[in-house]
Amino acid sequence: GRGWGTARATGMALPLLLGQLLALMGPGDAFYLExxxxxxxxxxxxxxxxxxxxxxxxxxxxxPAMEKYQPSPQWIxxxxxxxxxxxxxxxxxxxxxxxxxxxxxxxxxxxxxxxxLESIRFALFYDGKLAIHLDMQLGExxxxxxxxxxKDKLTQLHLRVQQLVEQVELIQKEQxxxxxxxxxxxxTSESTNQRVLWWxxxxxxxxxxxxxxxxxxxxxxxxxxxxx
Amino acid sequence: xxxxxxxxxxxxxAGRWSCxxxxxxxxxxxxxxxSEITFExxxxxxxxFYEDITQGTKCTLEFQVITGGHYDVDCRxxxxxxNVLYKEMKKQYDSFTFTASKNGTYKFCFSNEFSTFxxxxxxxxxxxxxxxxxxxxxxxxxxxTQMESACVSIHEALKSVIxxxxxxxxxxxQGRSRAEDLNTRVAYWSVGEALILLVVSIGQxxxxxxxxxxxxxxxxxxxx
Numbered sequence: 001g002r003g004w005g006t007a008r009a010t011g012m013a014l015p016l017l018l019g020q021l022l023a024l025m026g027p028g029d030a031f032y033l034e035x036x037x038x039x040x041x042x043x044x045x046x047x048x049x050x051x052x053x054x055x056x057x058x059x060x061x062x063x064p065a066m067e068k069y070q071p072s073p074q075w076i077x078x079x080x081x082x083x084x085x086x087x088x089x090x091x092x093x094x095x096x097x098x099x100x101x102x103x104x105x106x107x108x109x110x111x112x113x114x115x116x117l118e119s120i121r122f123a124l125f126y127d128g129k130l131a132i133h134l135d136m137q138l139g140e141x142x143x144x145x146x147x148x149x150x151k152d153k154l155t156q157l158h159l160r161v162q163q164l165v166e167q168v169e170l171i172q173k174e175q176x177x178x179x180x181x182x183x184x185x186x187x188t189s190e191s192t193n194q195r196v197l198w199w200x201x202x203x204x205x206x207x208x209x210x211x212x213x214x215x216x217x218x219x220x221x222x223x224x225x226x227x228x
Numbered sequence: 229x230x231x232x233x234x235x236x237x238x239x240x241x242a243g244r245w246s247c248x249x250x251x252x253x254x255x256x257x258x259x260x261x262x263s264e265i266t267f268e269x270x271x272x273x274x275x276x277f278y279e280d281i282t283q284g285t286k287c288t289l290e291f292q293v294i295t296g297g298h299y300d301v302d303c304r305x306x307x308x309x310x311n312v313l314y315k316e317m318k319k320q321y322d323s324f325t326f327t328a329s330k331n332g333t334y335k336f337c338f339s340n341e342f343s344t345f346x347x348x349x350x351x352x353x354x355x356x357x358x359x360x361x362x363x364x365x366x367x368x369x370x371x372x373t374q375m376e377s378a379c380v381s382i383h384e385a386l387k388s389v390i391x392x393x394x395x396x397x398x399x400x401x402q403g404r405s406r407a408e409d410l411n412t413r414v415a416y417w418s419v420g421e422a423l424i425l426l427v428v429s430i431g432q433x434x435x436x437x438x439x440x441x442x443x444x445x446x447x448x449x450x451x452x
Binding site for chain 2: 134157196227
């Protein structure tokens with residue numbers, strides 16, 4: 001009403017409208033998966049440390065009358081649990097039916113991101129189908145270039161170069177992570193090598209020892225039986 | 229009715245909010261983009277993903293099995309009418325490009341139903357259309373300066389570097405998973421075989437002894 005009039009007067013109506021439209025859109029072009037209430041779906045992200053991950057999501061409820069998915073009501077919430085490679089909880093929070101969650105990795109390795117939907121009211125959905133639209137972005141795609149431009153008054157060229165710098169930093173981080181992983185791989189291989197070596201020595205020893213024991217035991221046995 | 233001062237304040241607030249909302253608009257990918265996800269597929273399970281695609285968009289689905297069993301999975305891609313566009317059984321890695329012939333929800337499924345007790349970790353990358361532009365005012369039709377074109381080509385090259393890195397990381401994860409499997413198997417086998425050796429060699433001696441203990445009574449009976 002009055003607010004819109006003022007907004008129109010200051011020329012801010014269009015961005016405001018877009019923003020409101022956006023709030024309904026959510027992660028526009030991401031895939032979605034079907035879940036039931038309380039069904040947990042987990043995803044793995046193998047990332048180096050210091051990586052920012054942003055997950056944009058939108059949940060929908062299947063309406064059997066219209067045979068279509070409709071946006072979820074406010075009392076369906078998404079629970080997000082993020083575990084880092086050392087099984088420490090990076091994120092354990094409840095979010096609304098749509099929005100985004102974000103976390104920064106503190107150690108390199110496999111991070112587990114588990115999501116499940118729950119209604120915070122006592123409404124049972126024994127047959128209800130829900131859909132989670134998910135779009136996870138990491139690295140340079142999490143940067144908001146428009147914000148950089150507005151804040152530091154950068155030109156378009158500067159923004160592009162900024163994007164390239166971010167990409168190169170991501171590549172560098174991934175290569176450091178690669179070095180760490182290769183070391184782990186090498187340790188595993190060397191451990192296998194050691195185990196096979198010790199096992200061969202042990203096996204030879206056991207064989208010889210049991211052979212000697214067998215002969216001695218049988219010899220004394222036959223001597224006792226007066227067969228030798 | 230409040231005076232112009234409050235209207236100004238409201239306008240300033242609206243301005244701030246619209247900037248924030250606009251920023252949010254840009255954070256969300258526009259038409260197109262790539263989603264790459266790694267998920268765990270339990271044994272005898274099937275996981276389906278759906279995506280709404282507009283007609284004429286060029287899409288690429290790429291998947292790879294990282295850990296588990298024989299490192300293979302069934303994959304199936306269907307268009308909105310249910311026609312199967314791609315179907316492969318027990319594939320370790322594949323890449324499939326198609327152009328969406330109609331609007332609607334496309335469905336792709338990964339199935340581990342043939343496996344009885346190994347669960348698999350599957351990575352897939354579904355690229356729909358082109359990547360979103362860097363900033364909203366970017367107009368792809370207008371000519372770019374030389375510097376800007378150089379930046380764009382460097383950006384594309386770096387994207388393919390990152391792509392190679394991802395593939396390398398997946399291969400390395402696969403190799404490492406096999407190496408760790410081998411390591412544990414060697415440990416169990418060593419302990420197991422040591423035990424078997426001991427049991428068999430001691431058992432042989434006692435069995436042999438038992439033969440002679442029985443025969444002794446018969447031979448003495450024969451002898452006497």
